Amino acid sequence: MKFPRLFGAGILVLLNFQACQEPEIETRKPIEFPADFPPITYQNPENPFSQAHIALGRKLFYDPNLSLTRNISCGSCHAQVHGFADHNTPQSFGIYGRKGVRNTPALINLAWMSQFMWDGGIRHLDVMPIAPFTDSTEMGLSLPQLLTRVEENTTYLDYFQKAYGTTQVDEKRILFALSQFMLSLISDNSKYDRVRRHQDKFTLQEERGYALFQENCVNCHQEPLFTSGTFQRNGITKNGADLGRFRITQLPKDSFYFKVPTLRNIALTYPYFHDGRFRNLEEVLEAYNHADRSVSSGLPLFNLDNSQKQELISFLNTLTDYTFISKHQFSEPR
Amino acid sequence: MKKHTQKFILIALFTALVFGFSSCKDDTPVDNTPKTGEVNLEFSHVWGIDMAPFYLDQTYIHPMSKDTLKINLLKYYISNVVLHKNDGSSYKVPESYYLIDPNSNKVRIMGVPAGDYTKVDFLIGVDSLANFSGLQGGALNPSNGMFWSWSTGYIFVRVEGTSPQSSTGMFMYHLGGYEAPYIASHTKSLPFGNDILSVNPDASPTLHFNVNAAKFWHGPVKLGDLNVIHNIGEASTNMSKNFADGVVLDHIHP
Numbered sequence: 001m002k003f004p005r006l007f008g009a010g011i012l013v014l015l016n017f018q019a020c021q022e023p024e025i026e027t028r029k030p031i032e033f034p035a036d037f038p039p040i041t042y043q044n045p046e047n048p049f050s051q052a053h054i055a056l057g058r059k060l061f062y063d064p065n066l067s068l069t070r071n072i073s074c075g076s077c078h079a080q081v082h083g084f085a086d087h088n089t090p091q092s093f094g095i096y097g098r099k100g101v102r103n104t105p106a107l108i109n110l111a112w113m114s115q116f117m118w119d120g121g122i123r124h125l126d127v128m129p130i131a132p133f134t135d136s137t138e139m140g141l142s143l144p145q146l147l148t149r150v151e152e153n154t155t156y157l158d159y160f161q162k163a164y165g166t167t168q169v170d171e172k173r174i175l176f177a178l179s180q181f182m183l184s185l186i187s188d189n190s191k192y193d194r195v196r197r198h199q200d201k202f203t204l205q206e207e208r209g210y211a212l213f214q215e216n217c218v219n220c221h222q223e224p225l226f227t228s229g230t231f232q233r234n235g236i237t238k239n240g241a242d243l244g245r246f247r248i249t250q251l252p253k254d255s256f257y258f259k260v261p262t263l264r265n266i267a268l269t270y271p272y273f274h275d276g277r278f279r280n281l282e283e284v285l286e287a288y289n290h291a292d293r294s295v296s297s298g299l300p301l302f303n304l305d306n307s308q309k310q311e312l313i314s315f316l317n318t319l320t321d322y323t324f325i326s327k328h329q330f331s332e333p334r
Numbered sequence: 335m336k337k338h339t340q341k342f343i344l345i346a347l348f349t350a351l352v353f354g355f356s357s358c359k360d361d362t363p364v365d366n367t368p369k370t371g372e373v374n375l376e377f378s379h380v381w382g383i384d385m386a387p388f389y390l391d392q393t394y395i396h397p398m399s400k401d402t403l404k405i406n407l408l409k410y411y412i413s414n415v416v417l418h419k420n421d422g423s424s425y426k427v428p429e430s431y432y433l434i435d436p437n438s439n440k441v442r443i444m445g446v447p448a449g450d451y452t453k454v455d456f457l458i459g460v461d462s463l464a465n466f467s468g469l470q471g472g473a474l475n476p477s478n479g480m481f482w483s484w485s486t487g488y489i490f491v492r493v494e495g496t497s498p499q500s501s502t503g504m505f506m507y508h509l510g511g512y513e514a515p516y517i518a519s520h521t522k523s524l525p526f527g528n529d530i531l532s533v534n535p536d537a538s539p540t541l542h543f544n545v546n547a548a549k550f551w552h553g554p555v556k557l558g559d560l561n562v563i564h565n566i567g568e569a570s571t572n573m574s575k576n577f578a579d580g581v582v583l584d585h586i587h588p
Contacts, residue, residue, distance in 0.1 A: 044468055121485035123466035130476055130483040143477040171477055175469050248485050250516060250567040 030054055033111060034188040037224055040111040042125055042183055047176040052162040057181025059159055060174060062332040065149050066133065068140035069095040074132065077104045080330050083265030084108060084185060090276025094138035101242060103276040106269045108262055111183045112225050118258045118274040120231060121248040125179045143171060150174060185330060187264045191318040196224070202318065209315025212308055216300045226263040226319065233257050235291025235299060242275065267320045281316060285309045369448040371533040373417065374540040375441040377434050378584070379408070382548045390436055398554035403497035403505070405547060409435040409480060410491040411460050411473070417446065417531070418453040431460065433473040433480065451531040454541060458578045459490030459519025462512040482510065485565070490518050491574055493550055500561040507550060509574040511566030518570045520578035529586045540587040546580030
């Protein structure tokens with residue numbers, strides 16, 4: 001008993017020496033992009049993927065100190081169990097309980113997205129977190145304050161050293177790491193995916209729902225990402241002060257247009273639409289049945305009866321990815 | 335002229351001789367790096383048609399609108415600097431993005447190929463590519479307060495201050511936009527006329543510009559009608575154009 005233990009310790013010591021001498025070689029890819037998905041759209045040659053960057057990004061993502069009141073993290077409103085959307089509130093609450101104006105978007109498959117937020121105002125993932133960090137209703141920090149909050153926390157030193165070979169904090173190092181963590185949030189293992197890969201079978205009800213989906217939804221919710229990334233009006237005529245995409249382009253034709261969200265994990269991300277106006281999928285489908293086609297001429301007629309609605313919802317439920325919502329690497333680090 | 339030519343031939347021969355000998359001794363590579371020099375850009379801020387000196391936090395009366403106002407913040411981007419020679423060739427200063435304000439109004443550009451230049455081009459604002467290609471550093475670092483977080487893009491020109499004519503007592507113009515029809519960046523192309531910008535390793539010439547801060551209210555724009563711009567659009571585009579019109583080359587220090 002004594003010998004093997006010593007022997008084991010010896011090996012450990014040896015390995016330890018070796019690790020000191022040779023640079024660590026990463027055996028698995030930091031982010032596995034599914035082979036049957038289109039090529040990713042995220043581009044930043046300055047930000048090569050590594051486990052160390054993702055680990056730093058994950059720590060930053062879940063750090064409530066990165067808000068003025070030290071109680072709101074990215075993860076506060078982007079919850080893994082809800083597909084990284086909020087905890088089923090129509091609008092989210094930031095510092096001092098201040099209420100936002102739109103429904104928190106789910107963070108799913110962002111590597112294939114090139115315009116962010118409901119109005120598409122943000123044009124690159126690396127600058128996306130600047131909006132919630134600096135918004136006075138969300139996290140309420142200036143960028144220099146954000147840097148200070150990271151610098152003052154010594155538990156970050158090791159993470160920065162591992163990712164960047166320096167403990168120096170700057171905007172790029174924070175935001176590039178956050179991008180890497182968000183890029184790693186890939187959902188590709190729902191029942192739908194397994195059926196597509198011939199590893200599972202739809203029920204008859206799901207099969208019928210899939211056919212209805214093909215008829216009515218697929219133009220905007222294109223497979224396999226379940227979004228076309230375009231902006232659509234969805235028959236919206238009344239929307240208070242929120243003019244949607246108009247805010248970004250200042251072009252009247254873009255009034256009431258919003259970005260098509262992904263339908264992946266849609267069962268978990270209720271309520272729906274940009275302001276969370278519909279509580280469940282039945283309400284959404286009913287709204288599509290009656291949407292004003294005079295302002296959205298491209299919208300299919302739907303005309304779904306109750307049993308068709310249930311079939312379509314059965315299919316939408318196959319887009320829930322239980323691997324995604326339970327994956328340890330995506331959760332709050334402890 | 336003849337004298338110069340003779341001198342030149344003599345120097346050339348002598349140089350050839352020296353280099354010839356040295357190449358016999360060892361294989362020290364000849365320094366073929368083209369000669370370069372530096373060029374400075376200096377922006378002086380002025381007020382009104384008589385080009386009175388302009389200072390932050392000083393009260394002025396606008397010559398057209400007659401509004402009383404005080405500017406306490408004025409910042410803008412100068413980018414994409416190109417220096418032109420008479421022979422049609424030009425030098426594009428790489429990564430030229432500069433954030434100018436009255437307290438930080440000088441830019442030093444190193445590594446400009448030696449020669450005589452006759453014109454400068456630059457953009458007041460930031461080119462569209464830099465606007466949406468992600469997170470930038472240096473002058474373009476979003477921490478500089480010249481970045482719209484909610485609608486990716488730079489604030490090209492930012493001016494803020496106070497005025498009793500404004501309904502809120504304040505004014506704040508954040509001007510930007512890099513996509514048609516609301517483009518708020520403006521190219522300046524300023525020929526030097528009879529002057530020449532002579533760049534060589536032993537000189538540090540300066541292009542001296544005047545920037546007229548009264549131009550924001552050209553038209554005249556009244557503070558009682560317009561005290562906030564914080565998005566792209568017609569107002570942003572028009573005001574940035576007026577401001578750009580007020581940027582002129584004053585003189586060149588050799």
